[in-house]
Amino acid sequence: MNHIDFSKAIRYIGCDDHSIDLFENQYKVPKGISYNSYLILDEKVAIMDTVDRRASQDWLEKLRQGLDGRKPDYLVVHHLEPDHAYHIQLAAELYPEMTIVASAKAVAMMPQFFTMDFTGRVMAVQEGDKLSLGQHELTFVMAPMVHWPEVMVSYESSEKVLFSADGFGKFGALDIDDNWDDEARRYYFNIVGKYGGPVQTLLKKAAGLDIRTICPLHGPVLTGDLSHYIGKYQTWSSYQPEEDGVVIAYASIHGNTEKAAHKLAEILRQKGAEQVRLFDLSRSDKSEVVENAFRYSKLVLAASSYDGGVFPPMEHLLTTLVSKMYQNRRVALVENGSWGPTAGRVMKSYVDKLKKIDLCPTMVTIWSTLKDKDLSALEQLAEELLA
Ligand SMILES: Cc1cc2nc3c(=O)[nH]c(=O)nc-3n(C[C@H](O)[C@H](O)[C@H](O)COP(=O)(O)O)c2cc1C
Ligand SMILES: [Fe+2]
Ligand SMILES: [Fe+2]
Structure with a gap:
């Protein structure tokens, strides 16, 4: 099984970027980076985040193939930073029936990034709100400052999947081999490092969930024994030396x-x-x-x-x-x-x-x-x- 085939209903439609020299115009990424996006195909169809503008063509093609003629009902936005959210307006224009699901803070920030009037197109969700897609059901968990203030994560209960936004992400595209710990650590401390407290808060909330799979916005989908990754995040976010x-x-x-x-x-x-x-x-x-x-x-x-x-x-x-x-x-x-x-x-x-x-x-x-x-x-x- 590879990261793309962990579920029949949840499809990976993210993109590798090998041509970028500096991520966030600052961090060297000699092995590239991935912008992850997912599709949940049930009675209702949800797109889970979009990708960076650098990967437009690739993503639109994967989205079209993944949808296989269906129309998305929802676009769930976990994080409004442009490396994930760039295509919100484009997707909203392509699919006029689609509702954008995001935290209230993200909804408030959307006009800063886009020219479209999203009135009537957005659903602002709060801590614990649920969205049923049929057999799949998402529960939203707010994760402010697990990079930006508007961040939320979501938990899909039928397959026990956590969509973790930038959390548990790493540098490096998905088609290369490298050490998860090293590139996840470099990513964590440089990008999220300041926010150990908010990460601890999120880890406490996550401890109450039975999680089998973590789908981050960068890097591989994490399956199998998750205690290794969660243990690293515990150490890092509590500022303990490793x-x-x-x-x-x-x-x-x-x-x-x-x-x-x-x-x-x-x-x-x-x-x-x-x-x-x-x-x-x-x-x-x-x-x-x-x-x-x-x-x-x-x-x-x-x-x-x-x-x-x-x-x-x-x-x-x-x-x-x-x-x-x-x-x-x-x-x-x-x-x-x-x-x-x-x-x-x-x-x-x-x-x-x-x-x-x-x-x-x-x-x-x-x-x-x-x-x-x-x-x-x-x-x-x-x-x-x-x-
Ligand atoms: C542009 C420049 C400014 C310097 N300013 C100081 C200074 O303010 N005080 C000082 O004691 N040495 C100063 N130095 C000397 C350096 O500290 C010197 O290179 C150092 O003592 C030797 O160690 P290094 O070989 O590792 O550079 C300066 C050197 C340069 C080139
Ligand atoms: Fe981010
Ligand atoms: Fe990101």
């Missing part, structure tokens, strides 16, 4: 801070640290650094001073960590300066904005190049990190 380990993120102009970062990694390994991951912030994909910062329990920030501040690649990371509510981790600082080091103070000012951070008392200051006399400070920092 693994013990140290991420060393460094921003170095002339390579000396980089040398210190590598030396610290060596010392940590000598002291028995099993997982030490180094990232050169000038070259690494920032979304991958963010993903790994959240994955592991400890983070070292090492940076050159720059114009009375910190070298910009580090500031970029710090801004993102603050925005994504990075928390509940041990953090250590290494700064470098040639006439008046300022990187440490600036890095600390960002770290001070984060909650539940255990900041190592030692901050290592390197004056231009790493000297033998600096090694004891790095040793001390390593001890504090591993304590």
Whole structure:
């Protein structure tokens, strides 16, 4: 069985996008991304979300084939972001009898995105409302801020399917092989990461449902033992580290801070640290650094001073960590300066904005190049990190 054949009545009509370079104009997706859309064929026919404008032709063709001459009664909109909702107006024009089903908040936001007058065409639903399609019945569950405020999910009780919107999504098209955990984690922390609280609320609601299949808006349909995926979401949304380990993120102009970062990694390994991951912030994909910062329990920030501040690649990371509510981790600082080091103070000012951070008392200051006399400070920092 593949993701497309998990049900006779629920058909996959989503699209792979391999030509996109940056998802949300920011995240590298070397293996593409999928925009998922589904059809439920019963006495009534429901389209479950549309796709990004980049996949128009593909989706319209799959919709036509899937409908096989029937007309849709409903278009259920779980999320109004354009990577899913772009075709609402087009579908409404194609099928004048079709009703759009969405949260009240989504209905209120629709005029911002479309020119059509949807009066008489929409059904605003609330928590617990049900929609019968015949044997299939949808129950709507509000999931505000599981990416955007208007988001809802729906539960189909006859086949026990959760349509989970962006939740449980991942980067990567469906026709490639990759590791679900890695690309789902990078997707989660960069896209939904700020909203751990709302995700926890949704997980609590979902715990009361008997779910056999999860149909997200990106990535594969999840079937079989769902506890692995739900367990990851529990860990991620509660800001718990997934693994013990140290991420060393460094921003170095002339390579000396980089040398210190590598030396610290060596010392940590000598002291028995099993997982030490180094990232050169000038070259690494920032979304991958963010993903790994959240994955592991400890983070070292090492940076050159720059114009009375910190070298910009580090500031970029710090801004993102603050925005994504990075928390509940041990953090250590290494700064470098040639006439008046300022990187440490600036890095600390960002770290001070984060909650539940255990900041190592030692901050290592390197004056231009790493000297033998600096090694004891790095040793001390390593001890504090591993304590
Ligand atoms: C544009 C520029 C601005 C800098 N500003 C400062 C500064 O404000 N304070 C300071 O102590 N060093 C400053 N430096 C020196 C760097 O911090 C220096 O590269 C660092 O001490 C050596 O580490 P690195 O080899 O990892 O870059 C600056 C360097 C450059 C190129
Ligand atoms: Fe979204
Ligand atoms: Fe999305």
